[in-house]
Amino acid sequence: MQAFKVCCWTLKIWMIQLALVLSIQAQDCSRPTGGPNMVLSDSFINRDTFTNGEQVSFVCSTGFVSAGGSRSITCTDGVWSEVKMKCKIRSCGSPGEILNGHFEFPDGIEFGATVHTKCDVGYILVGSGVRTCMSQGWSGRVPICEAVMCGPPPDILNGGLVTPPGEEYKFGDVVVYTCQKEFTMNGTSSIRCSENGEFQPSPPTCISRTWDPAAAPPGFSAQNCSRPKGGPSLILSDSFIYQDTFTHGASVYFVCSTGYVSAGGSRSITCTDGVWSEVKLKCKKRLCGSPGDILNGQYDLSEGIEFGARVYAKCNKGYTLVGSGERTCMSQGWSGRVPTCEAVMCGPPPDILNGGLVTPLEEEYKYGDVVVYTCQKEFTMNGSSSISCSENGEFQPSPPTCISRTWDPAAAPPGFSAQNCSRPKGGPSLILSDSFIYQDTFTHGASVSFVCSTGYVSAGGSRSITCTDGVWNEVKLKCKKRLCGSPGDILNGQYDLSEGIEFGARVYAKCNKGYTLVGSGERTCMSQGWSGRVPTCEEISCPTPVVKNGVRFEGGPPPYKHLSSVTFRCNSGYEMNGQATLTCEMNGWSADVPSCIGVGIHVGEERLG
Structure with a gap:
């Protein structure tokens, strides 16, 4: 009976203790909510409940970057600590310079903004002229403004070769016409390649001054000619393609087909009493020349470099192609641009349980x-000690494992049971490696490793600790703020480095007198280096x-630089409306460009006649 009472009291005490334990058990936390423009790290997005003492981290949303503050928070008895990280919209910096x-x-130049290309007069845009600020920088590439080109000038009936002769002419080029013997020119002898890719004004005409049907022998009637046919890869000039009949004495011209160029010989033939003279012009396929040199790669030129041929880019081993690797020889040259071969990069190698630091220790490996x-110590390696960054961007082969060589449960004293360890906490600016x-x-004898928090790098000391009978040894790893080094040299400007060059510091660009800043002048020292570009x-x-x-009456020719001036005067019969002298200032001309109005005409009226 006495034994039964003791048993009952023991059971009651045990139940009371259990109730006390349950009543003081720490509370779990639900999924945390971050501040503006941030989301939970990928490691935690599929979880809804987090245990007491557990840490989670936030990252900035796409298009935003950290503006400072710790990105991790801790669950303490059902309550999350405050989120210190702030996120700001990403700045893409300068989109580059367009020749x-x-x-x-x-x-502007922040995430989501678009910039638009405008070519100078006489130049035309090749490809897309719009770039968008994306999460990784500006989309696309710096566009190209190519000089406007005109094809061969229009042929004129009974005209000679133009001077200078050519297949192509660039914006502003002038050609001069002549007429054949016994023909007189009507109109201006010179025309110019205009900004729309056509010659202006219309070409002259050549009028006969000798052929007089009334002076021909009695009964003579010269025969007309039908449309002539050229040789291989020849076509009639545009001036004659809609004409089917040509009079005695008329001359026409041939040009080489698209993708072909002249190999010599006169391009004109003449109709004489119903018969065309022989076509002397010969054409050959255009050669596009070298498609350019690829850094860390080469072209396959097996199809040659003539019109219609294709070349294919191939990167050297360990490099990967960025963009299209195929180019075609077109009538104006090679399509596209020289592609880029970028080095294959690997991220940090995998951590191994009970392993030390890898050497060398880097953020990226090529x-x-x-x-x-x-x-x-006390662990033996199983497998190869070295792995290498492979051409697919991953380390090969699989990393080794570290096997304990000291702990032997069979050799422990009778009744001994080593204690496990709970999750360890590191020092300032330290976090557990992803593997843990x-x-x-963690069991007795297990080792874990720490890494420095984002924006910090090792200042020395072992990054691993070991669990011994429920107790972790001291963390020796020390971390210091990352130094970003020089933010680069600004041509015709400099940086204000008053905040230093450590993680989180900002530098501000300032241009020299007479120069203006293009793009964002602010850069921040981030975990991967300076944000944006120089x-x-x-x-x-x-x-x-x-x-x-x-x-122009006074002042030099263009270009017009800061503080330069130019003065205009109107031609005879016109008077000036506006300011005659303009000065180039920070934001453009000091006044609107003046206009010259016909004498007696008010602004807004059209000149009559």
Whole structure:
């Protein structure tokens, strides 16, 4: 009976203790909510409940970057600590410089903004002129503004060869016409390649001054000619393609078909009493020449470099192709641009349980780089100690494992049971390696490793600790803020480095006098280096002012740089409306470009006659 009472009291005490334990058990946390423009890291997005003491981390949403503050929070008895990280919209910096053109920035240079290309007069855009600020920088590539080209000038009936002869002419080029013997020119002898790719004004005509049907012998009637046929790869010039009948004495011209160029011989033939003279012009396929040199790669030229041939880019081993690798020889040259072969890169190598630091320790490794593993004391390596960054961007072969060589449960004293360890906590700016973040309990003899938090790098000391009978040894790893080094040199400008060059610091670009900043001038030291790109300081210049019916009176020719001046005066019979002298200032000309109005005509009226 006495034994039964003792048993009952023991049971009651045990139940009371169990109730107390249940009543003071720490509370779990539900899924946390971050601040504006941030989301949970991928490791946690599929979880709804987190245990007491567990840490989670946030990352900035797509198009946003960290503006400072810790990205991790901790669950303490059902309550999350405050999120310190702030996110700001990403700035893409300068979209680059366009030769013979410029970008317009209606939306700025932040994430989601678009910039638009505008080519200078006489140049035409090749490809898309719109770039968008994306999460990884500007979309596409810096566009190209190519010179406007005109084809051969129009042929004229009974005209000689134009001077200078050519297959192509660039914007502004002038050609001069002549007439054959016994023909007189009607109209201007010279025309110019205009900005729309056509010659202006219309070409002259050649009028006969000798053929007089009334003076022909009695009964003579010269025969007309039908449309002539050329040789291989020849076609009639545009001036004659709609004409079916040509009079005695008329001359026509042939040109080479698209993709062909002249190999010599006169391109004109003449109709004489119903018969065409022989076509002397010969044409051959156009050669596109070299398609360019590919850094860390080469072209397959097996199809040759003539019109219609294709070449194929091939990158060297360890490099990967960016963009299209195929180009075609077209009538104007090679299609597309020279592609890029970028080095294959691998991220950090996998961590191994009970392993030491790999050597060398880097954030990124290029193709062929080798890292070497070590095991901690009392552990033996199983497998190869070294792995290398392979051409597919992953380390090969699989990393080794570290096997304990000291702990032998059979040799432990009778009744001894080593204690497990709970999740360890590191020092300032330290976090557990990814291999261990989901583990809450670690067995006796197990080792884990720490890494420095984002924006910090090792300042020395072992990054691994070991569990011995329920107790972790001391963390020796120390971390310091990452140094981003120089943000680069700005041509015609410099940086304000008053905040330093450590993680989180910002630098501000300032241009020299007479230059203006293109793109964002602010850069931040991030975990991977400086954000954005080195900005551009462009020399301040103003567009060439054009005054119709007027001439430049004082001041030099274009280009017009900062503080340069130009003065205009109107031609005879016109008077000036506006300011005659303009000065190039920071934001453009000091006044609107003037106009020259016919004497007696009010602004807004049209000149009669």
